[in-house]
Amino acid sequence: xxxxxxxxxxxxxxxxxxxxxxxxYTNSMFDYFxxxxxxxxxxxxFLISISSIKDKNEDGRFTVFLxxxxxxxxxxxxxxxxxxxxxxxxxxxGEGNQGGKLIFGQGTELSVKP
Amino acid sequence: ETGVTQSPTHLIKTRGQxxxxxxxxxxxxxxxxxxxxxxxxxxxxxxxxxxxxENGRGNFPPRFSGLQFPNYSSELNVNALELxxxxxxxxxxxxxxxxxxQYFGPGTRLTVT
Numbered sequence: 001x002x003x004x005x006x007x008x009x010x011x012x013x014x015x016x017x018x019x020x021x022x023x024x025y026t027n028s029m030f031d032y033f034x035x036x037x038x039x040x041x042x043x044x045x046f047l048i049s050i051s052s053i054k055d056k057n058e059d060g061r062f063t064v065f066l067x068x069x070x071x072x073x074x075x076x077x078x079x080x081x082x083x084x085x086x087x088x089x090x091x092x093x094g095e096g097n098q099g100g101k102l103i104f105g106q107g108t109e110l111s112v113k114p
Numbered sequence: 115e116t117g118v119t120q121s122p123t124h125l126i127k128t129r130g131q132x133x134x135x136x137x138x139x140x141x142x143x144x145x146x147x148x149x150x151x152x153x154x155x156x157x158x159x160x161x162x163x164x165x166x167x168e169n170g171r172g173n174f175p176p177r178f179s180g181l182q183f184p185n186y187s188s189e190l191n192v193n194a195l196e197l198x199x200x201x202x203x204x205x206x207x208x209x210x211x212x213x214x215x216q217y218f219g220p221g222t223r224l225t226v227t
Contacts, residue, residue, distance in 0.1 A: 004156075032213050043118070043204055043218030044157070051213060089156050093214040100145065100214045101170050102206075104156030 003027045004092050006105035013112050019077040021108050023090035026071065030092040034102065035064060035075045037086045044089060048075070080112045116141050118207050118219035126225045132193045135222045137205030139186040143217070145169070145210045146188040148180060151202040151221070163188055164210055192224075200226045 005024045013019045021035075031052045036044035050057040050064045050073070057064050063076045077084055087109045091102040119138045127133050139146055145164045149157035159172035163182035177193040186207070192199055202223050206216035 006156075034213075034215065036218075041220070043206075043220045046215050046217060049213045049215055091156075095212060097170065099212060100147065100162055100208060100210070100216070101159045101172065102147070102149075102157070102214065102216060103159065104149075106154070106156050 002106075003030075004090060004103050004105040006088075006090060006108050008108050009106070010109045010111070013080045013110065015082055015112055015114050016079045019075075019080045019084065019110055019112065021075040021077075021088050021090075021110065023073045023075075023105050024071060025073075025092050027092070027094070027103075028071070029094045029098070030103075031095040031099075032093045033064070033066060033073050034091045034093070035062070036089045036091060036104075037084075038089065038107070039086050047088075077110075080110075082112050082114050085110055085112050118205060118217055120203075120205050120219035120222050122222060123220070124223045124225075126227065127195050129195055129197060129226055131195050132191065133195060133224060135190045135192075135203050135205075135224070137188045137190070137207075137219060139188070139207035140217050143207035143209055144186055145208045146182055146186065147206045147208070147216060148188070148190045149204040149206065150174075151204055153201075157204055160190070195226045197226050200224060 034049040147162040148160040151157040161171040208216040
Protein backbone atom coordinates (compact mmCIF):
# COMPACT_ATOMS: atom_id res chain seq x y z
CA UNK A 1 0.00 0.00 0.00
CA UNK A 2 1.84 3.05 -1.31
CA UNK A 3 0.73 5.96 0.90
CA UNK A 4 2.95 8.49 -0.90
CA UNK A 5 3.28 8.36 -4.66
CA UNK A 6 5.39 10.17 -7.19
CA UNK A 7 3.96 9.08 -10.50
CA UNK A 8 6.62 10.61 -12.74
CA UNK A 9 9.89 8.66 -12.57
CA UNK A 10 11.71 11.36 -14.53
CA UNK A 11 11.44 14.96 -15.69
CA UNK A 12 13.61 16.91 -18.11
CA UNK A 13 13.66 20.72 -18.07
CA UNK A 14 15.65 23.43 -19.81
CA UNK A 15 17.92 25.61 -17.68
CA UNK A 16 16.15 28.78 -16.55
CA UNK A 17 12.66 27.29 -16.87
CA UNK A 18 10.37 26.09 -14.11
CA UNK A 19 10.57 22.52 -12.78
CA UNK A 20 7.38 21.13 -11.25
CA UNK A 21 7.58 17.90 -9.29
CA UNK A 22 4.38 16.28 -8.12
CA UNK A 23 3.42 14.03 -5.23
CA UNK A 24 0.13 12.43 -4.16
CA TYR A 25 -0.76 10.89 -0.83
CA THR A 26 -3.60 8.78 0.50
CA ASN A 27 -3.42 9.14 4.28
CA SER A 28 -5.40 12.15 5.53
CA MET A 29 -3.62 11.87 8.91
CA PHE A 30 -0.38 13.20 7.46
CA ASP A 31 0.40 16.59 8.99
CA TYR A 32 3.80 17.47 7.60
CA PHE A 33 5.28 17.12 4.15
CA UNK A 34 8.90 17.40 3.17
CA UNK A 35 10.97 17.44 -0.01
CA UNK A 36 14.45 15.98 -0.26
CA UNK A 37 17.04 16.01 -3.02
CA UNK A 38 19.46 13.13 -3.52
CA UNK A 39 22.65 12.99 -5.54
CA UNK A 40 24.26 9.62 -6.33
CA UNK A 41 26.43 8.26 -3.50
CA UNK A 42 25.06 10.81 -1.03
CA UNK A 43 22.25 10.76 1.51
CA UNK A 44 19.06 12.74 0.89
CA UNK A 45 19.36 16.49 1.55
CA PHE A 46 16.43 18.32 3.14
CA LEU A 47 15.04 21.08 0.90
CA ILE A 48 11.77 22.44 2.22
CA SER A 49 8.77 21.40 4.29
CA ILE A 50 5.16 22.42 4.76
CA SER A 51 2.64 21.92 7.51
CA SER A 52 -0.90 20.81 6.67
CA ILE A 53 -2.23 24.11 8.03
CA LYS A 54 -0.56 25.97 5.17
CA ASP A 55 -1.03 25.77 1.43
CA LYS A 56 2.28 27.31 0.35
CA ASN A 57 5.80 27.64 1.64
CA GLU A 58 8.62 29.39 -0.16
CA ASP A 59 12.38 29.31 0.30
CA GLY A 60 14.44 31.03 -2.36
CA ARG A 61 13.99 29.25 -5.68
CA PHE A 62 11.93 26.48 -4.06
CA THR A 63 8.19 26.67 -3.39
CA VAL A 64 6.00 23.85 -2.12
CA PHE A 65 2.24 23.91 -2.68
CA LEU A 66 -0.18 21.73 -0.73
CA UNK A 67 -3.73 20.93 -1.84
CA UNK A 68 -5.26 18.98 1.04
CA UNK A 69 -8.60 18.36 -0.61
CA UNK A 70 -6.83 16.71 -3.55
CA UNK A 71 -4.16 15.12 -1.30
CA UNK A 72 -1.54 16.55 -3.62
CA UNK A 73 1.62 18.53 -3.22
CA UNK A 74 4.08 19.94 -5.67
CA UNK A 75 7.57 21.41 -5.61
CA UNK A 76 8.35 24.30 -7.95
CA UNK A 77 11.92 25.21 -8.74
CA UNK A 78 12.37 28.56 -10.46
CA UNK A 79 14.65 29.12 -12.25
CA UNK A 80 16.00 25.61 -12.73
CA UNK A 81 19.78 25.20 -12.79
CA UNK A 82 21.94 22.29 -14.00
CA UNK A 83 23.05 21.72 -10.39
CA UNK A 84 19.42 20.91 -9.53
CA UNK A 85 19.75 17.66 -11.50
CA UNK A 86 19.13 14.95 -8.90
CA UNK A 87 16.45 12.58 -7.63
CA UNK A 88 13.73 14.36 -5.65
CA UNK A 89 11.72 12.60 -2.97
CA UNK A 90 8.60 13.80 -1.24
CA UNK A 91 7.94 12.49 2.25
CA UNK A 92 5.08 12.72 4.72
CA UNK A 93 4.76 12.44 8.47
CA GLY A 94 1.88 12.19 10.88
CA GLU A 95 2.01 13.80 14.29
CA GLY A 96 2.11 12.55 17.87
CA ASN A 97 3.29 8.94 18.07
CA GLN A 98 3.49 8.82 14.26
CA GLY A 99 5.57 11.95 14.12
CA GLY A 100 8.94 11.69 12.44
CA LYS A 101 8.31 8.34 10.77
CA LEU A 102 8.78 9.65 7.28
CA ILE A 103 6.95 7.87 4.48
CA PHE A 104 8.71 8.49 1.18
CA GLY A 105 7.57 8.42 -2.43
CA GLN A 106 9.54 6.53 -5.07
CA GLY A 107 11.34 9.62 -6.31
CA THR A 108 11.46 11.67 -9.52
CA GLU A 109 14.73 12.09 -11.36
CA LEU A 110 15.09 15.69 -12.54
CA SER A 111 17.45 16.52 -15.37
CA VAL A 112 18.10 20.21 -16.06
CA LYS A 113 19.72 20.72 -19.44
CA PRO A 114 21.97 23.72 -20.15
CA GLU B 115 28.45 21.86 13.15
CA THR B 116 29.25 18.22 12.35
CA GLY B 117 26.82 16.43 10.06
CA VAL B 118 25.57 12.87 10.24
CA THR B 119 28.26 10.27 9.60
CA GLN B 120 27.88 6.55 8.92
CA SER B 121 30.27 3.63 8.85
CA PRO B 122 31.23 1.60 7.01
CA THR B 123 30.60 3.03 3.54
CA HIS B 124 30.28 -0.35 1.87
CA LEU B 125 29.93 -3.87 3.22
CA ILE B 126 29.65 -7.31 1.67
CA LYS B 127 28.19 -10.13 3.76
CA THR B 128 27.06 -13.69 3.16
CA ARG B 129 23.48 -14.88 3.63
CA GLY B 130 22.88 -15.94 7.23
CA GLN B 131 25.55 -13.66 8.71
CA UNK B 132 24.99 -10.75 11.05
CA UNK B 133 25.91 -7.10 10.44
CA UNK B 134 26.22 -3.93 12.53
CA UNK B 135 26.02 -0.48 10.97
CA UNK B 136 26.96 2.68 12.85
CA UNK B 137 25.76 6.26 12.82
CA UNK B 138 26.83 9.47 14.55
CA UNK B 139 24.13 12.11 14.89
CA UNK B 140 24.44 15.74 13.96
CA UNK B 141 25.38 17.72 17.06
CA UNK B 142 22.35 18.99 18.97
CA UNK B 143 20.02 16.27 17.67
CA UNK B 144 18.49 13.75 20.08
CA UNK B 145 16.53 11.49 17.73
CA UNK B 146 17.87 8.94 15.25
CA UNK B 147 15.93 7.17 12.53
CA UNK B 148 17.04 4.37 10.23
CA UNK B 149 15.81 3.77 6.68
CA UNK B 150 16.37 1.09 4.06
CA UNK B 151 16.52 2.19 0.44
CA UNK B 152 16.31 -0.49 -2.23
CA UNK B 153 17.43 0.31 -5.75
CA UNK B 154 14.96 2.58 -7.55
CA UNK B 155 12.78 3.05 -4.47
CA UNK B 156 12.33 5.68 -1.83
CA UNK B 157 13.73 5.15 1.67
CA UNK B 158 11.60 2.91 3.91
CA UNK B 159 11.35 3.65 7.62
CA UNK B 160 12.87 0.89 9.81
CA UNK B 161 12.72 2.41 13.31
CA UNK B 162 13.43 5.49 15.35
CA UNK B 163 15.25 5.98 18.65
CA UNK B 164 14.79 8.73 21.21
CA UNK B 165 16.46 8.81 24.62
CA UNK B 166 17.93 5.35 23.98
CA UNK B 167 14.50 3.75 23.49
CA GLU B 168 12.80 2.57 20.33
CA ASN B 169 10.15 5.12 19.45
CA GLY B 170 8.31 3.55 16.55
CA ARG B 171 8.96 0.82 14.04
CA GLY B 172 8.13 0.24 10.41
CA ASN B 173 7.22 -3.02 8.74
CA PHE B 174 10.52 -4.82 9.40
CA PRO B 175 11.01 -8.18 11.18
CA PRO B 176 12.58 -8.47 14.66
CA ARG B 177 15.92 -9.53 13.18
CA PHE B 178 16.35 -5.79 12.52
CA SER B 179 17.27 -4.23 15.84
CA GLY B 180 18.96 -1.09 17.02
CA LEU B 181 20.56 0.82 19.82
CA GLN B 182 20.97 4.47 20.69
CA PHE B 183 23.77 5.52 23.02
CA PRO B 184 23.89 8.39 25.56
CA ASN B 185 25.78 10.55 23.05
CA TYR B 186 22.88 9.97 20.59
CA SER B 187 24.96 7.83 18.23
CA SER B 188 23.24 4.68 17.04
CA GLU B 189 23.68 1.17 15.68
CA LEU B 190 21.54 -0.90 13.35
CA ASN B 191 21.94 -4.67 13.69
CA VAL B 192 20.59 -7.18 11.22
CA ASN B 193 20.69 -10.89 12.03
CA ALA B 194 20.33 -13.86 9.68
CA LEU B 195 20.95 -11.77 6.58
CA GLU B 196 18.86 -12.50 3.50
CA LEU B 197 19.58 -11.61 -0.11
CA UNK B 198 16.74 -9.06 -0.05
CA UNK B 199 18.52 -7.15 2.71
CA UNK B 200 20.92 -5.83 0.07
CA UNK B 201 20.23 -2.10 0.05
CA UNK B 202 21.45 1.33 1.06
CA UNK B 203 20.93 1.89 4.79
CA UNK B 204 20.43 5.50 5.76
CA UNK B 205 20.62 7.04 9.18
CA UNK B 206 18.96 10.38 9.90
CA UNK B 207 19.12 12.59 12.96
CA UNK B 208 16.70 15.26 14.08
CA UNK B 209 15.17 17.13 16.96
CA UNK B 210 12.14 15.47 18.45
CA UNK B 211 8.86 17.00 17.37
CA UNK B 212 7.48 18.90 14.36
CA UNK B 213 8.21 19.79 11.63
CA UNK B 214 10.14 16.49 11.60
CA UNK B 215 12.99 17.64 9.40
CA GLN B 216 15.55 14.87 9.36
CA TYR B 217 19.16 15.15 8.24
CA PHE B 218 20.66 12.13 6.55
CA GLY B 219 24.07 10.59 6.49
CA PRO B 220 25.65 9.29 3.27
CA GLY B 221 24.47 5.74 3.92
CA THR B 222 26.01 2.29 4.09
CA ARG B 223 25.71 0.13 0.98
CA LEU B 224 25.14 -3.47 2.12
CA THR B 225 25.46 -6.33 -0.35
CA VAL B 226 24.38 -9.81 0.73
CA THR B 227 25.63 -12.70 -1.42
